[in-house]
Amino acid sequence: MRRPTPVGRVGRIMRSRIRRHPTAERARHTKTSPGQHDPRACYSTRPNPTPQIAMPELPEVETTRRGIAPHIEGRTVTEVAIRQPKLRWPVSEPLAAAIQGKRLREVGRRGKYLLLGFDSGTALIHLGMSGSLRIVKPDEPPRFHDHFDIAFGNRVLRYCDPRRFGCLLWVESDPYGHSLLASLGPEPLGEDFTPEYLFQRSRKRRVPIKQFLMDSKTVVGVGNIYANEALYMAGIKPIRKASTLTKRQSELLVAQIRFVLQRSIDQGGTTLRDFVGGDGQPGYFKQQLLVYGRGTEPCKQCGKALKEIRMNNRTTVYCTDCQR
DNA sequence: ACAAGCACCTGAAAGC
């Protein structure tokens, strides 16, 4: 089916929207005209193995953090190369100059954001839907979608993102006060994410429970895959209104969310070597998923065909018998 | 405050 094209007044308004982040620098990107420098000229030629697209959910981001941290923490930035500044928001203009010669204190994480903490300022990195980071040697030629490098001597942190939904922003003040992080809900593996919290928070919410869980203001790091899995394991139907959640179900749900995320992080630990010289992709997609991606295959508990629907434009899979 | 829907992007898959 053809995508509806916005028409009339509303369409004009939508088309005229400017893509920017309110607190991000308003870097302007003029189109490259003939004769001008084409940023893509920096890339090696296109025929390289297409990077596998894995959806980075919280376990992937945490594994990435653990994978890159030992190689770059405590080291000093020797060079920054931005080949493609047009990510979800323009790469912060002052970033390269700001971190040049600076020492990286630590690699932190808040939700799905990675925080490269320097002595003065923080680089915020989000992997979007298809982003990945890996450590390469300085002489390794960039592939087609390798959009930026941050070099630490002989170790280069390289960012690849075919769909460019990720971002690289420079924040000089307290990063946790930045608008992207300030309103985030609790960490799912932290002590603030309790059954009581989830229960109270869901009281007046009429949206489907799955959508409620995927809202980063409720809890961070629960994307489509893990929302499907956790709801299946907790025996809760994704389309139910959040407000119908019982206290007992809140307990089950919190426990299952913690379980599926922790298990994935544990499994990711076995693929850390992939971050150096490899493709930078943790091997999560190999893990066994109970419902996500199984379409209408039989439920692993009762054998009945799973149901696949679209909810809020997201694929949702559940068992009509095991989930109530 | 809450809810709904769009935008961003491009490789892969499906459709013709």
Next chain:
DNA sequence: TGCTTTCAGGTGCTTG
């Protein structure tokens, strides 16, 4: 076979 269209999805923003 080859071209065109649709789908996938995280998440901030705008509108209702």
